[in-house]
Amino acid sequence: EIVMTQSPATLSVSPGERATLSCRASQSVNNNLAWYQQKPGQAPRLLIYDASTRATGIPARFSGSGSATEFTLTISSLQSEDFAVYYCQQYNNWPPITFGQGTRLEIK
Amino acid sequence: EVQLLESGGDLVQPGGSLRLSCVASGFSFSSYAMSWVRQAPGKGLEWVSGISAGGTTYYADSVKGRFTISRDNSRNTLNLQMNGLRAEDTAVYHCAKGGVTIFGVIKNNWFDPWGQGTLVTVSS
Numbered sequence: 001e002i003v004m005t006q007s008p009a010t011l012s013v014s015p016g017e018r019a020t021l022s023c024r025a026s027q028s029v030n031n032n033l034a035w036y037q038q039k040p041g042q043a044p045r046l047l048i049y050d051a052s053t054r055a056t057g058i059p060a061r062f063s064g065s066g067s068a069t070e071f072t073l074t075i076s077s078l079q080s081e082d083f084a085v086y087y088c089q090q091y092n093n094w095p096p097i098t099f100g101q102g103t104r105l106e107i108k
Numbered sequence: 109e110v111q112l113l114e115s116g117g118d119l120v121q122p123g124g125s126l127r128l129s130c131v132a133s134g135f136s137f138s139s140y141a142m143s144w145v146r147q148a149p150g151k152g153l154e155w156v157s158g159i160s161a162g163g164t165t166y167y168a169d170s171v172k173g174r175f176t177i178s179r180d181n182s183r184n185t186l187n188l189q190m191n192g193l194r195a196e197d198t199a200v201y202h203c204a205k206g207g208v209t210i211f212g213v214i215k216n217n218w219f220d221p222w223g224q225g226t227l228v229t230v231s232s
Contacts, residue, residue: 034218036153043202044153046220055220087153091207091217095166097143097155 002026002090006100012108015078021103023071023088032092035064035073038102039084047086048073075105083107110134110221112203117226124193124230130186130203130223138181141206141214144188145222146199156201157188158217161209171197193230200225 003026013019023033031051036044046055048064051071061076075082088100116128128144143158157177158166165177176189186203204219 036219043222043224044219045222046218049216049218049220089153089218094217095155095158096168097158097217099153099155102152 001096002029002093002098004088004090004098004100006086006088006103008103009101010104010106012106013078014108015080017078017108019075019078019082019105021073021075021086021105023066023073023100025069025071025090027093028068029090029092031067032090033064033066033071034089034091035062036087036089037082037084038087044087078105080107110205112205112221112223114201114203114223114226117201117228119229119231120193121232122194122230125189125191126193126228128188128190128201128203128226128228132184132186132203132205135205137179137184140208141217142179142186143204143206143217143219144177144186144201145204145219146197146201146228147225148196148199151199154199158206158214159186160214162212190228193228195230198228198230200227 005024007022033051035048038044052064063074065072085102111133114130141160144156159177174192178187202222202225204222207214207217
């Protein structure tokens with residue numbers, strides 16, 4: 001099973017600043033990695049797939065990078081609606097499909 | 109608009125059974141893999157089970173032998189039969205649209221969209 005590890009667990013950032021979230025895989029997942037945003041009481045929403053491709057309707061301030069075992073989600077200028085929990089997911093080697101434990105992005 | 113609507117969640121005693129359903133609309137349901145992903149209260153996301161467009165099934169070890177995933181392409185419906193339920197199965201269960209099958213392998217298996225979820229509570 002591929003273990004996905006996200007860091008930090010909680011990130012405090014001021015609106016307008018840049019946020020950088022990390023995701024590490026226990027073995028290479030090539031570029032088969034997705035990022036999701038989840039707000040309280042809502043279903044997760046796909047942000048990024050194939051490590052760096054924005055999903056339909058996702059603002060350009062969200063960008064993904066990385067390959068193999070190290071990945072980054074960057075939010076270039078935080079808006080109030082961006083404060084949420086973010087998860088990474090690998091779909092390279094499954095079952096099982098595995099998620100990171102999440103990073104909570106909170107307002108500083 | 110692509111939509112997924114789950115139903116069937118309930119309070120059930122340990123050892124009991126429950127059947128969840130997910131009705132899909134707005135896309136060619138029979139062409140895509142589908143999955144169930146659950147989220148225990150206050151916890152992260154856990155993939156539970158998936159099914160290819162052709163009906164090949166996949167399970168997490170934690171539910172193998174207890175849960176059965178199925179699909180009815182004529183009714184655009186995904187199902188999850190859950191038997192032998194345990195307290196640790198308590199969660200919101202989401203269905204999600206997955207990838208496509210190419211030469212018998214599911215590719216591009218990210219999840220988009222997700223349903224709002226249905227709550228399963230296992231307690232005496």
